[in-house]
Amino acid sequence: MTVLHQIDPVALSLGPLKVHWYGLMYLLGFVAAWLLGRSRVRAGRLPGVDEHGFSDLMFYAMLGVVLGGRIGYVLFYAFSEFLADPLMLVRVWEGGMSFHGGLLGVLAAVWWWSRRHRLHFMDTAEFIAPLVPPGLGFGRIGNYIGGELWGKPTGGDWGVVFPRALPPEYAGLDPATLRAQFEAGALDAFARHPSQLYQATLEGLVLFAVLWWFSRRPRPRHAVGGLFALLYGCFRFAVEFVREPDAQIGYLAFDWLTMGQVLSLPLIALGLAWLWLSRRAPTLQPQPPAPSADAAAPSRKPAP
Secondary structure (H helix, E strand, C coil), rough: CCEEECCEEEEECCEEEEHHHHHHHHHHHHHHHHHHHHHHHCCCCCCCHHHEEEEEEEHHHHHHHHHHHHHHHHHCCCHHHHCCCCHHHHHHHHHHCHHHHHHHHHHHHHHHHHHHHHCCCCHHHHHHHHHHHHHHHHHHHHHHHHCCCCECCCCCCCEEEEEEHHCHCCCCHHHHHHHHHHHHHCCHCEEECCHHHHHHHHHHHHHHHHHHHCCCCCCCCHHHHHHHHHHHHHHHHHHHHHEEECCCCCCCCCCEECCCHHHHHHHHHHHHHHHHHHHHHEEECCCCCCCCHHCCCCCCCCCC
């Protein structure tokens, strides 16, 4: 089955202000992380930290995602463009975010926050790990809605036709004409893998289900972080085989190795190393936060 992608990337227009679906997907990712994180705090998954401390952690983590994601994209995927036009770094509305850069930004934020609160870096990082996949899943859905980061041609009678990926002769066609061409079968040869949805399923749904289940019981230090790094690295490496490489970079080697795969290899190695270290690491036991003084005080009925 072949599908024509004709989704408006703008979710809401308020005069000159346009709210894009991609931005809403980021917001959904942060909301999901907030709700899931509060549940883990109440279960004592980060001993000594209450909801106020978690709010502080989330603030730094969100900064890390945005700043690290943008800086990582520029360094990994658009460095030559940055050298020619340094101001493109701040033009985030033009698009361009990197997961690997965002991950480095979050890890930096976690290190800073953990140091301030005198907690072990890995304990905080592994508390955060199960909260990340929903944001990854929503982000990839945002990529699909925006019709970007598409996959390679399927070479069969199925896939998604992305208008922005069509040859130049189709560039000026209006949506109605493009739909007519599609229904006539003229665009079937340009059907591509919806690699964004593959990633949303693997990096979002599957990774979340595995990490949430695995982290429900106390695990040795490094185990949850190792599983996150290993699974994400493997999922991303695999999907890159059917994802179109970035046009400004192309393949780095062998006519198949992409930048995404190169950046995923250290994650796979780190995941294996952490899982090995977890064999002799201590296990953090849940300690629900103590109730506040107001909550702990006994209620008093007014005198009759």
